[in-house]
Structures are given as C-alpha cells and as structure tokens.
Amino acid sequence: MQLDLIIYDTELLTMEGGGVGYLADAALGIKDDKIAVVGNSKEILAEYQACRSIEGKNLLVMPGLIDAHIHTGIALLRGLAQDITGWMEEGLWPFSRQLDQQAREAGTALNIIEAVRNGTTLLADFGSNLEGLVDWHSRIGTRAVLAKTINELDNSSEIVPGKLYPFDREKGEKDLAESLEWLEKEEIPERISFFLGPQAPDMVSRELLKEIYDRAEEHGIGIHMHVAQGKREHLQMKMRYNSRTIPWLNREGLLNSSLNAVHLTEANPEEARLLARSGAGLTVCSGSIGIIDGQVPPLQEFLAVSDRAALGSDQAPGNNCNNMFNEMKLTALFNKIKSQSPLPLPAWKVLRLATIEAAGCLGLEDKIGSLAPGKYADIITIDLKKVSLAPVIRHPLRNLVPNLVYSAQGSEVRDVMVAGNFIYRKGRMVNVNEEEILQQAEREAARIMERVDEESLDRLSPLYQAQREGKL
Numbered sequence: 001m002q003l004d005l006i007i008y009d010t011e012l013l014t015m016e017g018g019g020v021g022y023l024a025d026a027a028l029g030i031k032d033d034k035i036a037v038v039g040n041s042k043e044i045l046a047e048y049q050a051c052r053s054i055e056g057k058n059l060l061v062m063p064g065l066i067d068a069h070i071h072t073g074i075a076l077l078r079g080l081a082q083d084i085t086g087w088m089e090e091g092l093w094p095f096s097r098q099l100d101q102q103a104r105e106a107g108t109a110l111n112i113i114e115a116v117r118n119g120t121t122l123l124a125d126f127g128s129n130l131e132g133l134v135d136w137h138s139r140i141g142t143r144a145v146l147a148k149t150i151n152e153l154d155n156s157s158e159i160v161p162g163k164l165y166p167f168d169r170e171k172g173e174k175d176l177a178e179s180l181e182w183l184e185k186e187e188i189p190e191r192i193s194f195f196l197g198p199q200a201p202d203m204v205s206r207e208l209l210k211e212i213y214d215r216a217e218e219h220g221i222g223i224h225m226h227v228a229q230g231k232r233e234h235l236q237m238k239m240r241y242n243s244r245t246i247p248w249l250n251r252e253g254l255l256n257s258s259l260n261a262v263h264l265t266e267a268n269p270e271e272a273r274l275l276a277r278s279g280a281g282l283t284v285c286s287g288s289i290g291i292i293d294g295q296v297p298p299l300q301e302f303l304a305v306s307d308r309a310a311l312g313s314d315q316a317p318g319n320n321c322n323n324m325f326n327e328m329k330l331t332a333l334f335n336k337i338k339s340q341s342p343l344p345l346p347a348w349k350v351l352r353l354a355t356i357e358a359a360g361c362l363g364l365e366d367k368i369g370s371l372a373p374g375k376y377a378d379i380i381t382i383d384l385k386k387v388s389l390a391p392v393i394r395h396p397l398r399n400l401v402p403n404l405v406y407s408a409q410g411s412e413v414r415d416v417m418v419a420g421n422f423i424y425r426k427g428r429m430v431n432v433n434e435e436e437i438l439q440q441a442e443r444e445a446a447r448i449m450e451r452v453d454e455e456s457l458d459r460l461s462p463l464y465q466a467q468r469e470g471k472l
C-alpha cells in the first residue's frame with residue numbers, strides 16, 4: 001500500500017491498552033485522513049512506501065489532546081473575571097452582554113489558535129453563535145463537537161438572583177430549532193459534528209429538556225450540558241422541583257450514555273457515582289472551577305465506577321487560559337491536594353483523560369483518541385529537545401509522561417495534524433494568518449470595552465474597585 005506520510009524512527013504514545021501504550025523504535029503511517037499502520041519502524045519502512053516521510057528521532061508522537069468543554073465565543077473577555085465570588089453576574093455579565101456576533105467570532109478564532117498551539121485537535125465548543133463556530137473550526141482545520149446554547153431565559157426580563165427564573169418556552173424552542181437546522185446542512189466538513197446543548201437543568205423547563213433528549217436520540221447525537229454547577233443551579237432546582245439536580249435527572253430518565261455532563265461541582269460522592277453508573281460522561285474543568293469557585297469536582301468518585309471522563313478548559317474570562325497541558329497538571333494536583341495524597345490522578349491517567357477517555361466521553365472512541373489503524377490521523381508531535389522535557393530519560397525508568405504532565409506547558413508541541421492534514425507545522429498555523437487574527441481580537445476587544453458602562457461596573461465589580469484602590 002502506498003501511504004501519504006510515514007513518521008519513522010520515533011517514539012509513540014499510542015494510548016492503546018490500559019495505559020499510555022508507549023512504543024520505541026516506532027513508525028506511524030497515514031493514508032488519506034486515517035492512520036494506516038502503527039508499529040516497528042524498520043518493519044514499516046520495509047513494507048510500505050510513502051509520498052512523504054519525516055524522521056522522528058527527537059519527536060514524541062501522540063494523539064491530539066481533547067478539550068471536552070470550552071466556550072470560545074467569550075475568549076475576548078480573557079482575564080476579566082477571577083478572584084471574585086459572583087463570577088457570572090458580577091464578573092462576566094457586565095462585559096459579555098456587550099458581545100455581538102463579530103466580537104464572538106474574533107474570540108473564537110483567537111481561542112482555537114491558542115488551543116492548537118498547545119496541542120488540542122478537538123474542541124467540544126459550546127456557544128450561542130453556531131455559524132461563527134462552524135466557520136472558524138472549518139477554516140483553521142480543527143475537529144469540533146459543537147453545541148448551541150439552548151435556554152429558556154429571556155434576556156429582556158429581569159433575572160433576580162435568588163428568585164425562580166421565569167421561563168420563555170418560545171425562546172428555548174427557537175434555540176432548539178436552530179440547533180436542529182445545522183444537522184441538515186450538507187456543506188459542513190465531516191470532522192465537525194454536533195451535540196444538543198441545553199445550558200443547564202435549571203435553565204430549561206422539564207418539558208423542553210425531555211424534548212431535547214428525544215431529538216438527540218432521533219438524530220443519534222449526544223447532549224452537552226452543565227450539570228450540578230454552582231449555588232445558582234442548586235437553588236433553582238430546589239425551588240422548582242424541590243430536588244437536587246442529579247437525583248432529579250435520574251428520576252426523569254435523563255441520565256444516560258448520551259449525556260456529557262460538565263462540572264458537577266455541587267454533586268456529592270454518591271451523586272457522582274450515580275452519574276457514572278448511568279453510563280453518562282463527565283467533563284471536569286479544573287482550572288476554571290478552581291479559579292471561579294475554589295472547588296474540586298468529585299472526579300475520583302466518578303472514576304471509581306467509569307472511565308468516560310474528560311477534561312475541559314471552559315473559557316478565558318475566568319480560567320484564564322485554554323491549554324490542556326495546564327488542565328492535565330491542575331487536575332492531577334487539585335485531586336492530590338483534595339485527598340492529601342500523591343496517589344490520585346497519576347500522570348498516565350490524566351493523559352488518558354485528555355485523549356482516549358475524552359474520546360469515549362464524547363462517544364468518539366472508535367474514531368479518535370488513540371493511535372490505531374483505522375482511526376483518524378489526529379496527532380501531535382512533541383519536540384523532545386525543549387528544556388522543560390530535558391533530560392529525556394528512557395532507562396531504567398522513563399520520565400516522558402510525568403514530564404509531559406507536570407513540566408510541559410504546551411510550547412513543546414511542534415506539529416498538529418487533524419484528519420491527515422497539518423494545521424500547525426513547526427510552530428506556524430498552516431491555514432490562517434495568526435497575526436491577522438490576533439490584531440482582529442485586539443480591535444474587537446477595544447470596540448467592546450468602549451461599550452461597557454463604567455458606572456455600573458463600579459457598582460457591580462469588585463475587580464474594578466480593587467483596580468481603583470491601586471491593588472489590581
């Protein structure tokens with residue numbers, strides 16, 4: 001068989017089997033958009049011809065990282081909402097209400113570039129503007145599982161914290177209809193797929209939530225939803241249904257393998273196990289939730305039952321970065337600190353959570369997440385000559401994986417390929433002009449900031465007050 005590309009004389013983390021699937025003296029062959037062969041370098045070179053070959057002596061080749069929960073549309077608000085208690089209402093809303101479609105798209109482009117530079121090949125991107133998401137993931141070349149935000153909150157009606165939200169069914173139905181329209185469009189690249197995205201169980205009515213599950217089942221797609229996040233949801237669920245979120249979802253028949261549940265910060269250990277037993281996936285966002293809530297979700301309890309778990313970087317306003325190397329390290333650290341033990345979430349396990357197990361969480365384990373013949377060629381190469389990985393020790397004990405998780409910062413990523421195409425090569429974006437995207441982001445951010453009402457910011461934002469006092 002004539003291959004398109006062989007990377008030879010290299011080391012692979014295949015993520016096959018129960019660990020990282022390390023292979024030395026290895027090669028990887030790609031044909032069209034798929035991995036054709038994985039194995040011993042000499043044998044593959046003897047058996048296969050390729051149009052192009054890359055010597056991989058100082059490279060480590062592994063599956064691309066998966067960011068299973070991100071809102072790229074609000075990336076222009078990076079760093080505007082942390083170190084405060086009212087993240088959403090006081091930190092985010094004064095700015096996010098000013099974001100229009102153009103500003104959201106500028107943020108999406110910026111955020112995807114950041115993700116790719118740091119080795120992310122798939123983003124489960126959740127936002128209000130599907131058109132912009134489809135456009136930028138298409139142009140940059142990333143794989144994406146997109147979900148349009150569906151909620152029944154009418155922006156024009158006053159939402160009073162602590163009072164039950166009034167629901168606007170028409171608004172929710174409109175969001176759902178728009179989500180479904182995208183499933184019918186034909187010109188979308190195969191690597192872009194859709195989930196339905198009810199924002200949270202307290203932001204859509206029971207009836208609409210059930211309808212969303214029915215539509216998802218009909219179309220054979222998943223549900224991407226924030227679940228058991230924050231005091232707001234907890235209070236709303238208590239007031240509306242007199243129940244905690246996860247037992248309520250369970251009673252309503254809404255816990256099943258179609259669900260990628262995000263956060264779970266308010267769930268107790270028994271609820272985390274209940275979610276895991278149902279077959280649902282869990283995505284935790286360690287950096288974001290650490291900064292905006294000071295909490296560590298019950299990931300360990302979930303993992304005791306199920307391996308359908310993933311990591312997400314959530315957003316830029318309060319994380320403040322969207323880099324899966326950061327998420328891997330923080331997830332390991334926070335869980336060790338929470339348990340006061342070095343044992344939870346070892347390096348090899350968090351690397352699985354950012355690759356093969358994330359693929360499982362999104363129902364894509366047969367297509368991506370590991371280096372195996374027949375899977376899409378979504379791969380990254382790591383430059384082993386970078387100082388953060390030096391010295392590379394292979395005997396008597398390999399330090400590659402611990403250094404990738406505890407030392408690497410993302411800049412070690414040299415190349416990123418999605419479906420057999422390089423989208424980032426030797427430190428440069430292949431399909432888009434990065435400089436232009438950065439300039440556009442600066443321009444759009446400046447435009448949006450001019451609209452922000454400083455008086456209400458002064459009244460609302462503890463960060464603005466800290467700045468006025470000369471602290472920030």
Ligand SMILES: [Zn+2]
Pocket residue numbers: 069071126226262314
């Ligand atoms: Zn989110």
